[in-house]
Amino acid sequence: MDLNICIVLLCTLFAGGRSLKCNECIDVTGSCVSKETTCSSAANTCASTRVVTTTGETTSILQTKSCNVIQNCRNVSFNFGVLRTKLSMECCNTDLCNSINVPDYISDSPNGKQCYYCDGKSCLNTLNCLGDEDYCITATTNITSLSTTVKGCTTKSICDDVSQAPSGFMGLSCCQGNLCNGVRSVTQTYGRSLKCNECIGVTGSCVSKETTCSSAANTCASATVVTTNGDTSVTMEAKTCDVIQSCGNGSLNFGVFRSKVSMQCCNTDLCNSINVPDYISNSANGKQCYYCDGKNCLNTLNCLGDEDYCITATTNITSLSTTVKGCTTKSICDEVSQAPPGFMDLSCCQENLCNVVKSVTQTYGRALKCNECIGVTGSCVSKETTCSSAANTCASATVVTTIGDTSVTMEAKTCDVIQSCGNGSFNVGVFRSKVSMQCCNTDLCNSINVPDYISNSGNGKKCYFCDGKSCWNTLNCLGNEDYCIKATTNITSLPTTVKGCTTKSICDDVSQAPSGFMGLSCCQGDLCNGAKSITQNLLFLSWPLFFYILIH
Structure with missing residues (x-):
């Protein structure tokens, strides 16, 4: 056998047979005094880490040095709006190599991406993502005794390996489109029955009464529904018990009429006392879809506000089977149960005038x-x-x-x-x-x-x-x-x-x-x-x- 090959094999066997030694410490900035530690056989790298956590105006910095595994060595950011955690790491694989204090590698500059986040009242707040936060995230946490959903921005590294997320977070799901994490926004779910204000009526006539919700309800909702037919608009207010999955703003525009729902949800007793403003814009957004006017389904409709999808559906509201087309919001396409009843086989698409196929109003x-x-x-x-x-x-x-x-x-x-x-x-x-x-x-x-x-x-x-x-x-x-x-x-x-x-x-x-x-x-x-x-x-x-x- 070649002498050089023998030497390499012997060195490899020798290195594999002993444990790595790393510096070890954990403390706030400036006081991380290291001590030498012998790593377990599972560890294959020495790591030096800087963790920066920001809550509101308050920022805390933590430095750590430890044994680790190379798979964990990466920079990550986890941003829930109300709280952001950044982790910068350097790793090496020789004894006591992790003596340096790692700088903060992660940028605080907006990158143009936006995701939804939860502020304790709703999960439809818009968050400007920072640095390398190029994914939107939704997760559940049981950090408190209440089951809570959190939303925000994160880095690809966490989406690729959810074990890198902070502890206490479960059911993580990632997506890449702007504001793509809007579905099924939950703030908190209570183990007892919630009490909510309840009423329904035209604007100004909604006089609330207190009601105890069923065990299935987990949120109090306040909504404003604006329905427009030609030049005539009717505005309704509603307050009720609901489920958080239903909580969201939506618009369904079939040209001949348009219905907009603006909602706010909360999870404390009688918290839905406010009258919700009409959040949904009436300004054209540049998108166009086909709509049906009773003669054909090839009329062009200018979409409004957040109506960024084209829709096609079948309705049996009359005894005649009828196709309807128009513009709608992502919230309805993501969760078709949010569409008005009586509409079936809903299909959505995103390109301009993409809802042209098989458009039939009547034969x-x-x-x-x-x-x-x-x-x-x-x-x-x-x-x-x-x-x-x-x-x-x-x-x-x-x-x-x-x-x-x-x-x-x-x-x-x-x-x-x-x-x-x-x-x-x-x-x-x-x-x-x-x-x-x-x-x-x-x-x-x-x-x-x-x-x-x-x-x-x-x-x-x-x-x-x-x-x-x-x-x-x-x-x-x-x-x-x-x-x-x-x-x-x-x-x-x-x-x-x-x-x-x-x-x-x-x-x-x-x-x-x-x-x-x-x-x-x-x-x-x-x-x-x-x-x-x-x-x-x-x-x-x-x-x-x-x-x-x-x-x-």
Whole structure:
């Protein structure tokens, strides 16, 4: 055997058979007095480290020297907005080589990237990332006895090896796009029932009452919902118990109408007393998507505010299968359960005008021609439309929706199917929606404005309804509401039961009920809908309410 090879092998065996010696100390800057230590067989490097932790205006610096493994040797930054920790390291592999004090290698300059962070009130605050923080992060910590989600910026080194993150953080997930860590923002989850303010109403009329949340709820929410149809806007305020996954700002813009939700969430009793401003901009952002206007789906829509995605969806809000297109926010694309009920098969894309594929509003043949319009009373200016082959009637409708003392009346003219033609009322106590319709089957026959046919007088029948605290409240039915009803809604992430009065037309054909309600059951005796009542969540009742008004 070659002598040089023998020497190399002997040296390797000798080095592998003994342990490394390193300097060891830990202390604040300037007082790290080292002592010699013999490393364990697992250690293969000597490390010198500088840890800089900033909380608000306060910065602390820690120096350490120790035995380590080479895999841990890297510079990292972990920035949660309220707290940032930077770790600068130098490593070497000869005895007592780690005598130096390491400088702070990590920059404090913004790098242009932005991520969400949590400030104790919400997890939708924007954080400017610093230095090499080129990833957004979400994690859970049990540092306190409360389970807490934290968000912020971090370096690739932590995302590549989550064991490098500070101790006490679990379930780390990283992403690279700006503000990509917005989904499922949790502040804290309590082991006892939260108490929240609860109300729903048009702006200025939302008078809160205290409610004890179900065990499924982990946040108090305050929301402002602005729905625009043409030149008409309606603003609703809501306060309620909710789940933190639902907490976020969102906008859904289909051209013919737009709905914006601005929310703030918190997790202490009765913390949702504020009225949330409308956070979502109405300024064009330069992005464009296709939208449908009832004739075709190749119209160009200028997206507004944070609407940075194009969307395509199918709706069964009417009896006709309909495709809708438009602009939306990332929050809805990330969590399609946040979209209004009644919309299915949602698909999102990011390029300009990317939602062009398979855009069908209706399948045309030689068919009926009807007047078409939708608007508040007096503003419904009709245009002629050619109906799909599925439509067999022209419909004219008046929809009156009442919340507390506030009523909104909408007029609509459209193509429809004769099975949908009827008068109906859906009364769940906290709101009532009445639809009066007339149908005809000759071209452009639906020119009239339909009066409100449905009476507001008590008819002597009584049913249970839910008020946010219990479902054992008695409701006096009105007009032709001769059935009691019970249904489940998935409008929020919490399972919710609604109860009230309704008309036979809805019980005979449950597809005529407002969208977003499932498992409808009807009965005819007084107070017959009392079984298995659960507390109601009110927050996104505004979604089906407005979409029922605008589209039904």
